[in-house]
Amino acid sequence: MTALLDIRDLRVEVAGGGWFDPAGRGRLTILADLSLSLAAGETLALVGESGSGKTTLARAILGLQATSGGTMAFDGKPLAEPGDFRAIRRRTALMFQDAAASLSPRMTVGDAVIEPFAIHGVPIGNRRDRIAELLAEVGLAPDMAARYPHELSGGQARRVGVARALALKPALVIADEPTAGLDVSVQAEILNLMADLRARHGLSYLIITHNLALVRHVAERIAVLYLGRLVESGPTGAIFADPRHPYTQSLIAAEPLPDPRKRRADLAIRGEIPSILRRPAGCEFHTRCPLADAICRYDRPTLRDLGQGRRMRCHFTDTTTKGGRHELEHR
Amino acid sequence: MSEPVLSVENLSLGYVTPEGTVAALRGVNLSVDPGEVLGVAGESGCGKSTLAAAMIGLPGPNARIQSGHVRLGGRDILALDPGAQRRLRGREIAMVFQDPMTAFSPVLTMGAQLVDFQANRDAASGREKWRSARDMLARVGLSDPDLSMRRYPHELSGGMRQRVAIAAALLMRPKVLIADEPTTALDVTMEAQIIHLLRELRADFHCAIVIVTHHLGVIAELCDRVAVMYAGEVVEVAPVDALYHAPRHPYTRALLACDPANITQRAARLPTIGGRLPDLRDPPSGCAFAPRCTMATPRCRTAPPPRVAVAPGHNALCHEVTP
Numbered sequence: 001m002t003a004l005l006d007i008r009d010l011r012v013e014v015a016g017g018g019w020f021d022p023a024g025r026g027r028l029t030i031l032a033d034l035s036l037s038l039a040a041g042e043t044l045a046l047v048g049e050s051g052s053g054k055t056t057l058a059r060a061i062l063g064l065q066a067t068s069g070g071t072m073a074f075d076g077k078p079l080a081e082p083g084d085f086r087a088i089r090r091r092t093a094l095m096f097q098d099a100a101a102s103l104s105p106r107m108t109v110g111d112a113v114i115e116p117f118a119i120h121g122v123p124i125g126n127r128r129d130r131i132a133e134l135l136a137e138v139g140l141a142p143d144m145a146a147r148y149p150h151e152l153s154g155g156q157a158r159r160v161g162v163a164r165a166l167a168l169k170p171a172l173v174i175a176d177e178p179t180a181g182l183d184v185s186v187q188a189e190i191l192n193l194m195a196d197l198r199a200r201h202g203l204s205y206l207i208i209t210h211n212l213a214l215v216r217h218v219a220e221r222i223a224v225l226y227l228g229r230l231v232e233s234g235p236t237g238a239i240f241a242d243p244r245h246p247y248t249q250s251l252i253a254a255e256p257l258p259d260p261r262k263r264r265a266d267l268a269i270r271g272e273i274p275s276i277l278r279r280p281a282g283c284e285f286h287t288r289c290p291l292a293d294a295i296c297r298y299d300r301p302t303l304r305d306l307g308q309g310r311r312m313r314c315h316f317t318d319t320t321t322k323g324g325r326h327e328l329e330h331r
Numbered sequence: 332m333s334e335p336v337l338s339v340e341n342l343s344l345g346y347v348t349p350e351g352t353v354a355a356l357r358g359v360n361l362s363v364d365p366g367e368v369l370g371v372a373g374e375s376g377c378g379k380s381t382l383a384a385a386m387i388g389l390p391g392p393n394a395r396i397q398s399g400h401v402r403l404g405g406r407d408i409l410a411l412d413p414g415a416q417r418r419l420r421g422r423e424i425a426m427v428f429q430d431p432m433t434a435f436s437p438v439l440t441m442g443a444q445l446v447d448f449q450a451n452r453d454a455a456s457g458r459e460k461w462r463s464a465r466d467m468l469a470r471v472g473l474s475d476p477d478l479s480m481r482r483y484p485h486e487l488s489g490g491m492r493q494r495v496a497i498a499a500a501l502l503m504r505p506k507v508l509i510a511d512e513p514t515t516a517l518d519v520t521m522e523a524q525i526i527h528l529l530r531e532l533r534a535d536f537h538c539a540i541v542i543v544t545h546h547l548g549v550i551a552e553l554c555d556r557v558a559v560m561y562a563g564e565v566v567e568v569a570p571v572d573a574l575y576h577a578p579r580h581p582y583t584r585a586l587l588a589c590d591p592a593n594i595t596q597r598a599a600r601l602p603t604i605g606g607r608l609p610d611l612r613d614p615p616s617g618c619a620f621a622p623r624c625t626m627a628t629p630r631c632r633t634a635p636p637p638r639v640a641v642a643p644g645h646n647a648l649c650h651e652v653t654p
Contacts, residue, residue, distance in 0.1 A: 049518040049519075049520055049521075050489070050518055153375075153607075154375065181515075183374035183375050183545055184374075184545065184547070184586060184589050184590045184591070185374065185585070185586065185589045185603050185604040186374075187589075187591060188589045188591065188601035188602060188603045189603045191591070191601055192600050192601055192603065195599060195600065210518050210519055211519075212519065213590075213591040213592035214591055216591070216595075216597060217591055217594065217597060217598055217601060236597070237597065250520070251519060251520065254519045254520050254522070254523040255519055255523075255548065255592065256519075256522065256523065256526065256546070256548030256549050256551065256552045256592075257548055257551060257552075257592060258547040258548045258550075258551045258575060258587065258590050258592055258593050259551055259575055259593075260551045260552075260554075260571045260572050260575055261572065261575075261576070262551075263551070263552055264552075269520045269523065269524075270524070272488055272490055272491075272520075272521070273520075
């Protein structure tokens with residue numbers, strides 16, 4: 001099966017600029033040699049903290065962010081020239097993090113959901129029917145069409161965002177934090193809606209989030225990013241059952257569990273993600289890693305294949321116990 | 332039993348809007364014991380942030396207190412004049428907001444603001460205030476407090492700003508700290524660190540903490556007691572272990588059941604609550620949760636539910652709960 005989306009060694013760099021470097025000679029690496037693929041009908045979650053490059057990757061896929069290396073292909077066709085992105089834009093859609101803010105305050109819900117037809121010059125048929133159809137698809141009553149965004153609740157605004165994303169029957173939906181800021185019951189409704197639509201239309205999702213509880217239910221595969229570099233990827237079940245990279249382990253351990261009997265006495269992870277202006281040498285995670293050793297400070301680990309579709313970037317083969325670590329033989 | 336440091340007594344509060352008065356709080360009774368961590372849980376629109384604002388005497392210009400009191404160390408703070416209220420804030424009660432960016436002025440350094448917050452400390456000199464602010468920043472875990480004092484809010488990360496906000500709230504050693512969604516704007520790793528910090532600070536300063544959040548995981552990690560709110564009412568109060576392991580109110584049960592973090596097995600469909608919050612411009616005469624409740628009987632729709640005590644310190648506002 002060919003991948004719907006195939007990304008190889010993608011690099012995104014931006015000019016340093018600023019007061020000391022107005023010519024921008026220094027280059028800041030936002031995404032470093034990232035390879036990912038997404039099969040048709042699959043859901044892949046990109047996980048990482050703020051500043052890990054998740055949103056930059058989404059923008060690069062849509063052609064909204066210039067890349068400086070690597071290749072991307074959508075449905076077998078390369079994405080390189082601006083025209084390539086325009087050609088796929090009808091088949092990709094973006095769900096924004098802040099759904100209410102992504103809607104024009106002066107456009108009714110009905111106008112907003114059919115705007116993609118006008119933008120892409122797609123014949124629409126009967127406007128009224130099409131609006132009702134799209135709203136029904138996301139579980140909204142037809143009379144919502146006359147409302148303005150400020151009259152919507154958070155969950156309703158999110159549904160309008162989904163309806164708008166689905167208007168042109170895309171193959172790939174990129175969802176940036178699809179449930180951020182929603183109440184738990186509404187979160188569950190949106191996740192169920194996304195699952196239904198996927199079953200009905202065979203959609204593929206690329207979900208960008210830092211919410212691991214969400215990822216577990218919707219994603220088949222997870223890719224964990226740290227400072228723009230892929231540190232671990234693999235099937236969701238396997239990663240939750242046995243996370244191998246110390247960063248993935250601490251992300252999972254940091255999630256507060258709704259059970260007071262499972263309180264953690266100790267902190268899973270200390271410190272903050274470093275600024276990309278001061279990218280650590282060696283393994284980028286060594287500044288916060290509980291296992292870090294001398295080698296991690298100067299030598300950058302490569303992405304190793306662990307089998308069963310899992311990949312991991314760490315010098316140590318046994319990362320599950322602090323004492324029993326074994327260093328990989330260093331070439 | 333020691334005297335509660337903060338108690339809310341039969342508080343009803345409405346917001347005046349052009350479309351009518353919205354009953355945001357309806358007969359809330361709640362007390363906070365010294366040194367205790369109380370969690371207030373509930374979905375958007377349930378009144379939890381209104382309750383937090385009322386606790387510190389800042390319910391907003393269009394709020395009308397219809398009945399009830401908020402007592403802080405014996406004084407009814409809602410009845411005090413604004414000057415007297417202001418003198419209590421900081422010294423007796425302090426607040427941490429969801430978005431630490433908007434809690435600080437963008438045009439002053441953190442140090443200048445932290446010194447300003449101590450304006451009520453008449454006996455201390457400027458240098459002493461600077462030093463205690465600096466020490467407090469070190470205490471909340473900023474690695475270079477001297478540098479942080481000279482920074483502007485936008486130069487700090489979200490997690491660091493929230494630490495400074497907590498430091499600012501604790502500067503005057505208040506008896507009660509109110510935190511409204513203190514970790515909602517942060518990544519999971521920062522969230523875990525802020526939870527850890529609040530736990531340590533509670534042990535160090537012996538101040539009572541009220542955490543208002545919709546995140547049930549944060550409450551489970553941090554709180555001793557939990558109050559669950561729905562449509563302006565406290566529908567269940569329980570010790571934290573009982574709330575998560577023996578919830579009685581149908582709303583609490585539904586809320587726990589639909590939290591994706593509670594479901595460890597991969598599920599194709601997640602449970603939801605269904606339905607909407609009632610319109611609080613015209614609150615229902617019966618139980619507010621009845622239209623969404625799976626246990627509701629005709630009685631629930633007409634008669635206001637009783638508060639049923641099910642165990643010491645555990646009660647639920649429901650017709651169908653038996654002691």
